[in-house]
Amino acid sequence: MKRVTSLVLSILMMFAFAACSQQAAPESSQSSSVATVSSTPASSTSKAITLRFSWWGGDARHKATLAAFDKYTEINPNVKIIGEYGAYDGAYQKLVTQLAGGAAPDICQIDTGWRYDLSTQGDPFVDLYTMKDVIDLSGFDADILKRAGEYDGKLIGIPSGLTAETVLINKELAAKVGINGDSVLNWDNFIELGKKLQAIDKNYYLLNIERDSARIVFKAYIKQLVGEQWINADYTRNFDREVLIKCFELVKQFVDNKVIQPFEENSLFDGFKLQENPKWAKGEFAMVYIPGANLPSFKGVATYETDVIRPPIMDGAKSSGIIAQPSTIIGVNKLSVDTKEAVKFLSWFLNDKDSILILGTQRGIQPTVKGRQYLLDAGVVDKDLNKAVEIGLKNSCNLENVPSSNPEIYDIFEDAIQKVGFGKGTPEIVADETIALMDQKLKILKDAAVKK
Amino acid sequence: MKNNKKKYLGLLYISPWIIGFLAFQLYPFIASFIYSFADYSMLKPPVFIGLKNYIFMFTQDKTFYQSLKVTLLYTMTTIPVKITFALMVAMMLNVKIRGVNIFRTIFYIPSILGGSVSIAIVWRFLFMKEGLLNQFLSYFSIPPTNWLGNPDLTLYTISLLAVWQFGSSMVIFLAGLKQIPVSLYEASTIDGASRLKKFTSITLPMLSPVILFNLVMQTIYALQEFTSVFVITKGGPVKATYLYALMMYDEGFGYFRMGYASALAWIFFLIIMAITLIIFKFFSKRIYYGEGG
Numbered sequence: 001m002k003r004v005t006s007l008v009l010s011i012l013m014m015f016a017f018a019a020c021s022q023q024a025a026p027e028s029s030q031s032s033s034v035a036t037v038s039s040t041p042a043s044s045t046s047k048a049i050t051l052r053f054s055w056w057g058g059d060a061r062h063k064a065t066l067a068a069f070d071k072y073t074e075i076n077p078n079v080k081i082i083g084e085y086g087a088y089d090g091a092y093q094k095l096v097t098q099l100a101g102g103a104a105p106d107i108c109q110i111d112t113g114w115r116y117d118l119s120t121q122g123d124p125f126v127d128l129y130t131m132k133d134v135i136d137l138s139g140f141d142a143d144i145l146k147r148a149g150e151y152d153g154k155l156i157g158i159p160s161g162l163t164a165e166t167v168l169i170n171k172e173l174a175a176k177v178g179i180n181g182d183s184v185l186n187w188d189n190f191i192e193l194g195k196k197l198q199a200i201d202k203n204y205y206l207l208n209i210e211r212d213s214a215r216i217v218f219k220a221y222i223k224q225l226v227g228e229q230w231i232n233a234d235y236t237r238n239f240d241r242e243v244l245i246k247c248f249e250l251v252k253q254f255v256d257n258k259v260i261q262p263f264e265e266n267s268l269f270d271g272f273k274l275q276e277n278p279k280w281a282k283g284e285f286a287m288v289y290i291p292g293a294n295l296p297s298f299k300g301v302a303t304y305e306t307d308v309i310r311p312p313i314m315d316g317a318k319s320s321g322i323i324a325q326p327s328t329i330i331g332v333n334k335l336s337v338d339t340k341e342a343v344k345f346l347s348w349f350l351n352d353k354d355s356i357l358i359l360g361t362q363r364g365i366q367p368t369v370k371g372r373q374y375l376l377d378a379g380v381v382d383k384d385l386n387k388a389v390e391i392g393l394k395n396s397c398n399l400e401n402v403p404s405s406n407p408e409i410y411d412i413f414e415d416a417i418q419k420v421g422f423g424k425g426t427p428e429i430v431a432d433e434t435i436a437l438m439d440q441k442l443k444i445l446k447d448a449a450v451k452k
Numbered sequence: 453m454k455n456n457k458k459k460y461l462g463l464l465y466i467s468p469w470i471i472g473f474l475a476f477q478l479y480p481f482i483a484s485f486i487y488s489f490a491d492y493s494m495l496k497p498p499v500f501i502g503l504k505n506y507i508f509m510f511t512q513d514k515t516f517y518q519s520l521k522v523t524l525l526y527t528m529t530t531i532p533v534k535i536t537f538a539l540m541v542a543m544m545l546n547v548k549i550r551g552v553n554i555f556r557t558i559f560y561i562p563s564i565l566g567g568s569v570s571i572a573i574v575w576r577f578l579f580m581k582e583g584l585l586n587q588f589l590s591y592f593s594i595p596p597t598n599w600l601g602n603p604d605l606t607l608y609t610i611s612l613l614a615v616w617q618f619g620s621s622m623v624i625f626l627a628g629l630k631q632i633p634v635s636l637y638e639a640s641t642i643d644g645a646s647r648l649k650k651f652t653s654i655t656l657p658m659l660s661p662v663i664l665f666n667l668v669m670q671t672i673y674a675l676q677e678f679t680s681v682f683v684i685t686k687g688g689p690v691k692a693t694y695l696y697a698l699m700m701y702d703e704g705f706g707y708f709r710m711g712y713a714s715a716l717a718w719i720f721f722l723i724i725m726a727i728t729l730i731i732f733k734f735f736s737k738r739i740y741y742g743e744g745g
Contacts, residue, residue, distance in 0.1 A: 092706070093701075093705040093706055096494065096495075096705055096708065097494075097705055099494075099495055100494030100495055100710075117708060118495070121493045121494075121495035121496055121708050122493070122494075122495025122496050124495065211688065262601075263601070263689065264598040264601035264602050264689070265598060265601050266601075267600070267601045267685075267688055267689040268576065268580050268581075268600055268601060270686055270688055270689075271686065278582055407706065407707070408707055415690065415691065418688065418689055418690045419690055422603055422689060422690050424603065424690055437514070440512065
């Protein structure tokens with residue numbers, strides 16, 4: 001009897017070890033059903049299906065997305081959608097790991113900049129052009145689909161919203177230095193305004209910034225000097241040493257003139273966590289320069305009125321440096337439990353009136369004409385986001401090419417900005433180091449791209 | 453026949469561990485060695501490239517050396533402080549007073565909480581500019597310090613988190629202290645030895661094997677530190693806390709270079725082994741193992 005008991009316990013422990021190797025519970029997930037993921041796709045039937053959908057964002061986006069799932073389940077009672085969501089920080093690494101392990105969700109929100117690497121490394125997403133009988137693409141602008149959702153002729157994701165880089169202002173504080181919703185800024189008056197604000201109160205800063213958003217700001221500056229792309233499609237730099245020195249000198253001017261909070265203080269909010277900076281909630285920043293899709297999370301924390309203005313553009317700029325594009329696309333995993341059902345859900349999610357009204361502008365302005373009309377008719381349009389997209393579309397530069405949006409190139413640039421910001425090197429020295437690192441990295445990326 | 457049955461029964465009892473070891477330790481160990489010679493993105497099959505990963509690491513990757521330097525600095529800062537502190541507290545707790553067990557438990561709790569994500573988040577809020585520590589210091593008119601934003605201070609702030617988890621070392625020291633024969637202290641008292649003399653001539657030599665154990669184990673843990681820097685600083689500011697484990701994570705999961713990350717892991721394994729051997733070599737003549745040692 002003892003031996004039988006021991007044997008049973010041993011077998012149970014073996015299964016316990018095996019279970020530990022299965023995917024751990026997602027960061028946040030809402031459903032009472034158990035996710036079922038198989039490694040072979042199955043055809044759609046009326047049987048009970050559970051699909052997993054992953055995304056990142058703020059609380060408002062999570063709430064709206066989950067509400068949309070509930071609505072879909074009402075209409076299709078045999079289909080249950082489990083949400084796997086969290087913050088942007090770490091979302092890319094998590095998705096890569098899940099794809100590598102064959103355990104990625106059925107439907108994935110993807111940053112438009114990720115699609116190159118994800119597609120070249122393994123082609124894990126369904127080509128939605130091959131599923132036109134299931135998904136309605138008629139409402140989407142073909143050019144936007146091509147520019148933001150395609151890779152190598154395949155449609156790997158559908159834009160979930162239009163957004164544009166913009167400057168969100170704290171109306172009350174900005175007004176103290178004469179900035180209002182119609183103000184037009186360039187980099188010179190930017191610095192003057194920063195000094196003025198500091199003169200009013202040492203706790204006030206013109207621009208809320210950290211490492212990742214600094215990349216958006218100063219990359220735009222470089223593009224205004226050199227043109228639409230800061231890295232050429234052939235993996236060479238489109239800027240020289242002098243341009244980079246100018247850029248880093250601007251960083252230094254921002255720091256020296258206290259246009260921005262010292263890097264020692266803002267570095268805790270690296271990773272686009274600017275809205276967590278207590279000074280933003282307290283209204284001690286006049287503005288923040290961010291992708292428009294992030295506006296809701298900043299406005300949610302602000303206890304003051306806000307507005308948007310055009311980001312600064314220098315006189316005689318070769319390009320505006322402002323990117324207006326879908327910030328995220330949504331794709332379907334080739335290893336989905338039910339590819340057809342997943343694509344059907346995606347079509348409903350992005351086209352259906354009920355879904356659009358529930359989702360609102362949580363992923364930016366609706367990408368379809370009829371979607372925008374639904375929200376206008378319902379009076380559900382965030383005025384700031386709408387204005388940001390209008391300004392962005394009016395002033396937009398081209399979408400970035402593959403090497404320009406590479407995460408490793410971003411890392412090198414962000415490190416360099418921080419180095420200058422922390423006073424760890426002069427603009428000249430840091431520019432030389434950055435060029436050496438970037439050239440080395442671009443060569444590696446080019447070699448890798450050629451092999452594919 | 454009966455002996456064979458017993459042998460197989462024994463194997464059956466430990467089979468869960470064997471399976472776990474094979475699946476989650478030996479297999480990844482061997483697989484990572486093979487991947488270190490390949491260009492492997494995780495989403496595509498690995499492509500053999502020979503020693504290219506290792507050559508790149510030693511000849512072109514500046515981040516490798518920077519990260520190694522930061523990791524060694526972190527280890528050299530953390531370990532002496534942690535072990536000294538653990539020994540001091542263990543000696544204080546090696547007394548027979550009422551409630552000493554409660555004190556031992558309280559001092560051990562940080563080790564249980566360990567390098568968890570939640571503790572790292574709490575640490576971040578404690579040490580940020582508007583955090584609790586600066587608020588406390590302001591009562592003494594001390595101006596706020598950027599513990600986590602200043603590249604010259606951040607690594608030491610992270611190091612403090614590791615030092616705070618001294619409980620496990622303390623418990624091991626406590627066990628070691630209890631093994632020291634009381635007669636030695638009594639004899640030294642009769643001889644008129646001071647407390648310092650007793651500590652240096654009795655406690656330290658008798659505790660030397662335990663000190664060596666703690667030194668080696670804590671050094672290995674410190675070299676592999678990941679959670680605190682991942683959660684609190686992400687390796688910043690300006691790569692001041694870019695520990696080796698974080699670099700491996702970025703290479704493997706951020707940049708689709710699992711092959712290179714595997715090569716980094718193997719080199720780090722050799723480095724840790726070398727450091728451990730150096731520690732053993734340095735201490736070999738200084739360890740007192742008793743009459744049989």
